[in-house]
Amino acid sequence: MELNLPESPTRSIRCIVKLGGAAITRKNELEEIHDENLEAVACQLRQAMMEEGSAPSKVIGMDWSKRPGSSEIACDVDDLGDEEDSSSEFSKFVVVHGAGSFGHFQASRSGVHKGGLEKPIVKAGFVATRISVTNLNLEIVRALAREGIPTIGMSPFSCGWTTSKRDVASADLSTVAKTIDSGFVPVLHGDAVLDNILGCTILSGDVIIRHLAHHLKPEYVVFLTDVYGVYDRPPSENDAVLLKEIAVGEDGSWKVVNPALDLTNKNVQTSVAAHDTTGGMETKISEAAMIAKHGIDVYIVKAATTHSQRALNGELRESVPEDWFGTIIRFSK
Amino acid sequence: MELNLPESPTRSIRCIVKLGGAAITRKNELEEIHDENLEAVACQLRQAMMEEGSAPSKVIGMDWSKRPGSSEIACDVDDLGDEEDSSSEFSKFVVVHGAGSFGHFQASRSGVHKGGLEKPIVKAGFVATRISVTNLNLEIVRALAREGIPTIGMSPFSCGWTTSKRDVASADLSTVAKTIDSGFVPVLHGDAVLDNILGCTILSGDVIIRHLAHHLKPEYVVFLTDVYGVYDRPPSENDAVLLKEIAVGEDGSWKVVNPALDLTNKNVQTSVAAHDTTGGMETKISEAAMIAKHGIDVYIVKAATTHSQRALNGELRESVPEDWFGTIIRFSK
Numbered sequence: 001m002e003l004n005l006p007e008s009p010t011r012s013i014r015c016i017v018k019l020g021g022a023a024i025t026r027k028n029e030l031e032e033i034h035d036e037n038l039e040a041v042a043c044q045l046r047q048a049m050m051e052e053g054s055a056p057s058k059v060i061g062m063d064w065s066k067r068p069g070s071s072e073i074a075c076d077v078d079d080l081g082d083e084e085d086s087s088s089e090f091s092k093f094v095v096v097h098g099a100g101s102f103g104h105f106q107a108s109r110s111g112v113h114k115g116g117l118e119k120p121i122v123k124a125g126f127v128a129t130r131i132s133v134t135n136l137n138l139e140i141v142r143a144l145a146r147e148g149i150p151t152i153g154m155s156p157f158s159c160g161w162t163t164s165k166r167d168v169a170s171a172d173l174s175t176v177a178k179t180i181d182s183g184f185v186p187v188l189h190g191d192a193v194l195d196n197i198l199g200c201t202i203l204s205g206d207v208i209i210r211h212l213a214h215h216l217k218p219e220y221v222v223f224l225t226d227v228y229g230v231y232d233r234p235p236s237e238n239d240a241v242l243l244k245e246i247a248v249g250e251d252g253s254w255k256v257v258n259p260a261l262d263l264t265n266k267n268v269q270t271s272v273a274a275h276d277t278t279g280g281m282e283t284k285i286s287e288a289a290m291i292a293k294h295g296i297d298v299y300i301v302k303a304a305t306t307h308s309q310r311a312l313n314g315e316l317r318e319s320v321p322e323d324w325f326g327t328i329i330r331f332s333k
Numbered sequence: 334m335e336l337n338l339p340e341s342p343t344r345s346i347r348c349i350v351k352l353g354g355a356a357i358t359r360k361n362e363l364e365e366i367h368d369e370n371l372e373a374v375a376c377q378l379r380q381a382m383m384e385e386g387s388a389p390s391k392v393i394g395m396d397w398s399k400r401p402g403s404s405e406i407a408c409d410v411d412d413l414g415d416e417e418d419s420s421s422e423f424s425k426f427v428v429v430h431g432a433g434s435f436g437h438f439q440a441s442r443s444g445v446h447k448g449g450l451e452k453p454i455v456k457a458g459f460v461a462t463r464i465s466v467t468n469l470n471l472e473i474v475r476a477l478a479r480e481g482i483p484t485i486g487m488s489p490f491s492c493g494w495t496t497s498k499r500d501v502a503s504a505d506l507s508t509v510a511k512t513i514d515s516g517f518v519p520v521l522h523g524d525a526v527l528d529n530i531l532g533c534t535i536l537s538g539d540v541i542i543r544h545l546a547h548h549l550k551p552e553y554v555v556f557l558t559d560v561y562g563v564y565d566r567p568p569s570e571n572d573a574v575l576l577k578e579i580a581v582g583e584d585g586s587w588k589v590v591n592p593a594l595d596l597t598n599k600n601v602q603t604s605v606a607a608h609d610t611t612g613g614m615e616t617k618i619s620e621a622a623m624i625a626k627h628g629i630d631v632y633i634v635k636a637a638t639t640h641s642q643r644a645l646n647g648e649l650r651e652s653v654p655e656d657w658f659g660t661i662i663r664f665s666k
Binding site: 001029031032060061062063064065066071072073075105108109117120121124125126127128130131132135136141142145150151152153155158159160162172174175178179182183184194199200206282 | 527
């Protein structure tokens, strides 16, 4: 696999954050952003990025676009002089978001994930999917920039990400690394990409996260979602139990250690796999386990809550408070 | 310079088109698209891309985004079956657009072109500029997609374009090439990029075109603008003369051959350079001459006119009709 990553990275990435599509878009309304959640997520991200002990500085809004109905550009930098940057106080984050109610219709209507670019409907769907997800990416970049986070939208397609039967075949991580080293926060997203076997497919945000985590080696990874974490069955069921801590072995095998259930990747099939046909609990844990087995903590937590703020801040690395709600997936010898 | 272009390209690019910012945005209105012009340009592009002799097929709209005020997605592909692609009828084009009234305010307000990312205002301006130009890129991709052109937005920043004192230092042309080979039309744009001397700068659409033309070797290049071509003085002046044909030598020197003026790059300084302080006539011709000296015809023509359609069609390669208005810059031994 072509990696294209500089040999001696100077960076030390603190955190890769996944903004789950379900958390930042309105699931049942086509191409609608969940504005309140997105605003809260942006605010929490900024808080988390401030190095411990640094005084909160004035927020410099970085989206100077014209607002709807206005003919003027909003730009509140008149009092910014030529002084040096204060953003060395920011630690290094990477953001990846899912598609939620963007892109999904276009991709499933045309079957982009199955490939076959020679068919007019797949080719049209590929273009339509990319339009929808890059539109969402722009809105997320704008929301984070308004909060003073120096965000740079980067589409995996443009960054040279390609797949081979849906596995990452190439990815220009050097541009991502250079962007981080220059003090920016790259914002990547699930995207339609070229696949050298299928012609094309969908590269999911989760696969991007796994690839980035493996190569950039962040201190921890946070998945922001619309439920409190991973449950032993669909969280809508009355007796669903939140899995608070899952231990992962060197081979990627896992075991729920809190609460004390007899739930491991070996017996999950018979116990809970019935509802897990479309990438449910088991898939989520397995994906996270692939990251955790390298010694990187993974937190799955509900977006825009005090729990997500604590996870983003990295407060859970030493010990997990009893009143924290979420799922921790971590390496255990 | 790092090129990263596959050694044996299978592609044969017909045309690189520059959509001038002045032609597709409203110059005096911040962040306003010139919708009528953009629609006409998209229509002419589609016409031009159809191979000679191929029957005009049904337009398959490829922007399936939700329209404002609607909760439904517009997708007119219900009658598309599983048949093979008919778009082999399309010849290979690349589109690059300028910024016009997008990005300009943000870049000039913050001085992004001068570099200095350590200053908060430059860093904020860099983010704000990219938001504005990627917003324009998305709108142009959507307009071309609505016309059935399989467009893929590609930001130079994300494609790994960097500069060294404003000259291109690196560019991942392999992703551009792969995109073309897969039957898509890449749409690049003037962008804020990292510069390894200045920290950051603005990479203009014209520099991108020159770089792409040099490496992709298209048959011809068309600059769509808001005037009829290049004049010997500002076109607003009464006695301005349209320069119809300019001959370029192997060394990049040039001479106006039609009309028969005594105007060459050697005496331009004393004759017309007075108004040429901000990249006017001489700069335009010099840029075009850098392309033409490789044997690639350059046409500078007013967008959304019969003249632009003929230029895009490639009708001028053999002989130039008397009633064609525009400027041709071509190699002459």
